Amino acid sequence: MKKLLISCIILLTIIPEARAQDDGAAVAVVGGLLAIGAGIAAVEAMKEQAELTATQWVLGNHPEMTSFSLKTLDFDGKKLKDMSNVSVITYKIQEFTPADKPELxxxxxxxxxxTSRGWINExxxxxxxxxxxxxxGEEWMNMMISYTVVASGESNLSEVRETLxxxxxVNRGVKVNSKMAIPFYKLNGDMYVVTDYSDFMKLLYNERSLGLFIKExxxxxxxxxGNIIEIHEFFYGEG
Structure with missing residues:
Protein backbone atom coordinates (compact mmCIF):
# COMPACT_ATOMS: atom_id res chain seq x y z
CA MET A 1 0.00 0.00 0.00
CA LYS A 2 3.00 2.30 0.43
CA LYS A 3 3.52 2.34 -3.34
CA LEU A 4 -0.13 3.24 -3.85
CA LEU A 5 0.23 6.17 -1.43
CA ILE A 6 3.28 7.41 -3.32
CA SER A 7 1.34 7.21 -6.59
CA CYS A 8 -1.48 9.27 -5.08
CA ILE A 9 0.98 11.91 -3.86
CA ILE A 10 2.49 12.15 -7.33
CA LEU A 11 -1.01 12.44 -8.77
CA LEU A 12 -1.96 15.32 -6.49
CA THR A 13 1.33 17.08 -7.22
CA ILE A 14 1.16 17.11 -11.00
CA ILE A 15 -2.58 17.55 -11.67
CA PRO A 16 -2.64 21.36 -11.22
CA GLU A 17 0.26 21.89 -13.61
CA ALA A 18 -1.17 19.45 -16.12
CA ARG A 19 -4.53 21.23 -16.06
CA ALA A 20 -2.86 24.59 -16.58
CA GLN A 21 -1.22 23.28 -19.74
CA ASP A 22 -3.96 21.19 -21.26
CA ASP A 23 -7.20 19.79 -19.88
CA GLY A 24 -7.03 16.76 -22.16
CA ALA A 25 -3.50 15.96 -21.07
CA ALA A 26 -4.58 16.30 -17.46
CA VAL A 27 -7.35 13.76 -17.95
CA ALA A 28 -4.90 11.34 -19.60
CA VAL A 29 -2.39 11.75 -16.79
CA VAL A 30 -5.05 11.22 -14.14
CA GLY A 31 -6.38 8.14 -15.89
CA GLY A 32 -2.92 6.66 -16.29
CA LEU A 33 -1.92 7.21 -12.70
CA LEU A 34 -5.21 5.87 -11.39
CA ALA A 35 -4.68 2.75 -13.50
CA ILE A 36 -1.18 2.36 -12.05
CA GLY A 37 -2.53 2.85 -8.55
CA ALA A 38 -5.28 0.32 -9.14
CA GLY A 39 -2.76 -2.22 -10.44
CA ILE A 40 -0.50 -1.73 -7.43
CA ALA A 41 -3.47 -2.03 -5.09
CA ALA A 42 -4.65 -5.21 -6.84
CA VAL A 43 -1.25 -6.89 -6.52
CA GLU A 44 -0.93 -5.77 -2.89
CA ALA A 45 -4.40 -7.11 -2.13
CA MET A 46 -3.55 -10.41 -3.82
CA LYS A 47 -0.31 -10.63 -1.83
CA GLU A 48 -2.19 -10.06 1.43
CA GLN A 49 -4.81 -12.65 0.45
CA ALA A 50 -2.15 -15.19 -0.50
CA GLU A 51 -0.21 -14.66 2.74
CA LEU A 52 -3.42 -14.87 4.78
CA THR A 53 -4.43 -18.11 3.09
CA ALA A 54 -0.94 -19.56 3.54
CA THR A 55 -1.12 -18.65 7.23
CA GLN A 56 -4.51 -20.35 7.49
CA TRP A 57 -3.07 -23.46 5.81
CA VAL A 58 -0.22 -23.56 8.33
CA LEU A 59 -2.60 -23.11 11.26
CA GLY A 60 -4.95 -25.81 9.98
CA ASN A 61 -2.28 -28.35 9.08
CA HIS A 62 0.50 -27.67 11.60
CA PRO A 63 -1.04 -26.79 14.97
CA GLU A 64 2.35 -27.36 16.62
CA MET A 65 3.52 -24.08 15.08
CA THR A 66 2.32 -21.45 17.57
CA SER A 67 4.61 -18.49 16.83
CA PHE A 68 6.06 -17.89 13.40
CA SER A 69 6.76 -15.35 10.67
CA LEU A 70 5.51 -15.93 7.12
CA LYS A 71 6.53 -13.88 4.09
CA THR A 72 6.20 -14.50 0.37
CA LEU A 73 9.13 -14.09 -2.01
CA ASP A 74 7.15 -13.66 -5.20
CA PHE A 75 5.02 -10.51 -5.26
CA ASP A 76 7.57 -7.71 -4.93
CA GLY A 77 7.93 -5.80 -8.18
CA LYS A 78 5.33 -7.91 -9.99
CA LYS A 79 2.47 -6.66 -12.14
CA LEU A 80 -1.00 -8.19 -12.02
CA LYS A 81 -0.66 -9.70 -15.50
CA ASP A 82 2.67 -11.27 -14.46
CA MET A 83 1.07 -12.99 -11.47
CA SER A 84 -1.51 -14.74 -13.68
CA ASN A 85 1.37 -16.70 -15.24
CA VAL A 86 2.98 -17.67 -11.94
CA SER A 87 2.92 -21.42 -11.30
CA VAL A 88 4.50 -21.47 -7.83
CA ILE A 89 4.51 -18.97 -4.97
CA THR A 90 7.15 -19.43 -2.29
CA TYR A 91 6.88 -18.46 1.37
CA LYS A 92 9.65 -18.23 3.95
CA ILE A 93 8.55 -19.36 7.41
CA GLN A 94 10.55 -19.05 10.61
CA GLU A 95 9.47 -19.74 14.15
CA PHE A 96 10.41 -17.57 17.13
CA THR A 97 10.03 -17.35 20.90
CA PRO A 98 7.36 -14.80 21.89
CA ALA A 99 8.82 -11.72 23.59
CA ASP A 100 8.93 -7.95 23.25
CA LYS A 101 10.60 -7.30 19.89
CA PRO A 102 11.33 -11.00 19.31
CA GLU A 103 14.10 -12.22 17.06
CA LEU A 104 13.53 -14.79 14.34
CA THR A 115 -0.91 -23.30 -8.86
CA SER A 116 -2.78 -24.76 -11.83
CA ARG A 117 -4.16 -23.00 -14.89
CA GLY A 118 -6.95 -20.57 -14.04
CA TRP A 119 -5.86 -20.00 -10.45
CA ILE A 120 -6.47 -16.27 -10.88
CA ASN A 121 -9.85 -15.10 -12.16
CA GLU A 122 -12.02 -11.99 -11.96
CA GLY A 137 16.20 -27.28 5.56
CA GLU A 138 17.05 -30.98 5.38
CA GLU A 139 14.44 -31.64 2.70
CA TRP A 140 15.65 -28.61 0.75
CA MET A 141 19.20 -29.97 0.99
CA ASN A 142 18.04 -33.34 -0.34
CA MET A 143 16.29 -31.59 -3.22
CA MET A 144 19.39 -29.54 -4.00
CA ILE A 145 21.61 -32.62 -3.89
CA SER A 146 19.37 -34.32 -6.46
CA TYR A 147 19.18 -31.11 -8.49
CA THR A 148 22.96 -30.64 -8.44
CA VAL A 149 23.56 -34.27 -9.42
CA VAL A 150 21.18 -34.07 -12.37
CA ALA A 151 22.53 -30.63 -13.35
CA SER A 152 26.21 -31.58 -13.21
CA GLY A 153 26.66 -35.34 -13.40
CA GLU A 154 28.56 -35.33 -10.10
CA SER A 155 27.95 -38.73 -8.49
CA ASN A 156 29.61 -38.46 -5.06
CA LEU A 157 26.62 -37.53 -2.90
CA SER A 158 28.61 -36.83 0.26
CA GLU A 159 30.86 -34.40 -1.61
CA VAL A 160 27.84 -32.72 -3.19
CA ARG A 161 26.25 -32.28 0.25
CA GLU A 162 29.45 -30.87 1.74
CA THR A 163 29.85 -28.45 -1.16
CA LEU A 164 26.25 -27.26 -0.86
CA VAL A 170 24.76 -19.51 -8.49
CA ASN A 171 23.56 -19.42 -12.08
CA ARG A 172 26.28 -21.71 -13.43
CA GLY A 173 26.82 -24.11 -10.55
CA VAL A 174 27.86 -24.24 -6.91
CA LYS A 175 30.60 -21.93 -5.68
CA VAL A 176 32.73 -22.22 -2.55
CA ASN A 177 34.78 -19.15 -1.56
CA SER A 178 34.07 -17.55 -4.96
CA LYS A 179 35.46 -20.57 -6.82
CA MET A 180 33.28 -22.81 -8.97
CA ALA A 181 33.29 -26.16 -7.17
CA ILE A 182 30.57 -27.93 -9.16
CA PRO A 183 29.83 -26.52 -12.62
CA PHE A 184 26.43 -27.19 -14.16
CA TYR A 185 25.87 -28.43 -17.69
CA LYS A 186 25.49 -25.82 -20.41
CA LEU A 187 22.18 -26.60 -22.10
CA ASN A 188 20.02 -24.90 -24.67
CA GLY A 189 16.86 -23.27 -23.35
CA ASP A 190 14.65 -26.10 -24.62
CA MET A 191 16.75 -28.94 -23.14
CA TYR A 192 15.91 -30.64 -19.84
CA VAL A 193 17.51 -33.30 -17.66
CA VAL A 194 15.08 -35.15 -15.38
CA THR A 195 15.28 -37.15 -12.15
CA ASP A 196 12.40 -38.89 -10.36
CA TYR A 197 12.81 -37.30 -6.93
CA SER A 198 9.82 -38.52 -4.91
CA ASP A 199 6.22 -39.71 -5.03
CA PHE A 200 5.22 -36.04 -5.11
CA MET A 201 7.48 -34.63 -7.83
CA LYS A 202 10.15 -35.00 -10.47
CA LEU A 203 13.02 -32.50 -10.70
CA LEU A 204 14.10 -31.00 -14.01
CA TYR A 205 17.21 -28.98 -14.81
CA ASN A 206 17.75 -26.51 -17.59
CA GLU A 207 19.95 -23.43 -17.73
CA ARG A 208 17.26 -21.02 -16.59
CA SER A 209 15.46 -22.70 -13.72
CA LEU A 210 14.66 -25.63 -11.48
CA GLY A 211 11.64 -27.45 -12.85
CA LEU A 212 9.23 -29.33 -10.60
CA PHE A 213 6.78 -31.75 -12.20
CA ILE A 214 3.91 -32.22 -9.75
CA LYS A 215 2.66 -35.76 -10.27
CA GLU A 216 -0.79 -35.26 -8.73
CA GLY A 226 16.96 -16.06 -8.14
CA ASN A 227 14.49 -17.84 -5.87
CA ILE A 228 16.72 -20.93 -5.65
CA ILE A 229 19.58 -18.73 -4.48
CA GLU A 230 17.36 -16.88 -2.00
CA ILE A 231 15.89 -20.07 -0.52
CA HIS A 232 19.34 -21.64 -0.14
CA GLU A 233 20.61 -18.44 1.47
CA PHE A 234 17.61 -18.48 3.82
CA PHE A 235 18.41 -22.00 5.03
CA TYR A 236 22.20 -21.97 4.97
CA GLY A 237 23.50 -18.42 4.59
CA GLU A 238 21.57 -16.35 7.14
CA GLY A 239 22.24 -16.19 10.83
Missing part, protein backbone atom coordinates in the same frame (compact mmCIF):
# COMPACT_ATOMS: atom_id res chain seq x y z
CA UNK A 105 15.71 -17.50 15.80
CA UNK A 106 13.66 -20.68 15.44
CA UNK A 107 13.17 -23.41 12.88
CA UNK A 108 13.13 -22.34 9.24
CA UNK A 109 10.81 -23.82 6.63
CA UNK A 110 9.69 -23.00 3.11
CA UNK A 111 6.11 -23.41 1.91
CA UNK A 112 5.41 -23.84 -1.80
CA UNK A 113 2.02 -22.92 -3.19
CA UNK A 114 1.74 -24.71 -6.54
CA UNK A 123 -12.86 -12.81 -8.34
CA UNK A 124 -9.25 -13.15 -7.19
CA UNK A 125 -7.44 -16.38 -6.29
CA UNK A 126 -9.20 -19.73 -6.79
CA UNK A 127 -7.59 -21.78 -4.04
CA UNK A 128 -9.21 -25.00 -5.28
CA UNK A 129 -6.50 -24.90 -7.95
CA UNK A 130 -3.69 -24.69 -5.41
CA UNK A 131 -1.49 -27.42 -3.88
CA UNK A 132 0.71 -26.87 -0.82
CA UNK A 133 4.09 -28.42 0.00
CA UNK A 134 6.05 -27.61 3.18
CA UNK A 135 9.75 -28.43 3.50
CA UNK A 136 12.49 -27.85 6.06
CA UNK A 165 26.59 -26.77 2.90
CA UNK A 166 29.76 -24.72 2.51
CA UNK A 167 29.00 -22.98 -0.75
CA UNK A 168 26.40 -21.01 -2.63
CA UNK A 169 24.25 -21.93 -5.61
CA UNK A 217 -1.79 -32.45 -11.08
CA UNK A 218 0.50 -33.07 -14.05
CA UNK A 219 1.72 -29.46 -13.83
CA UNK A 220 5.29 -28.45 -14.63
CA UNK A 221 6.32 -25.44 -12.56
CA UNK A 222 9.59 -23.57 -12.60
CA UNK A 223 11.52 -21.94 -9.78
CA UNK A 224 13.82 -19.25 -11.12
CA UNK A 225 17.48 -19.21 -10.21
Missing amino acids: DGKKQVLFMF YGIDFSKVRWHLID EEGKI TGDLVQIGR
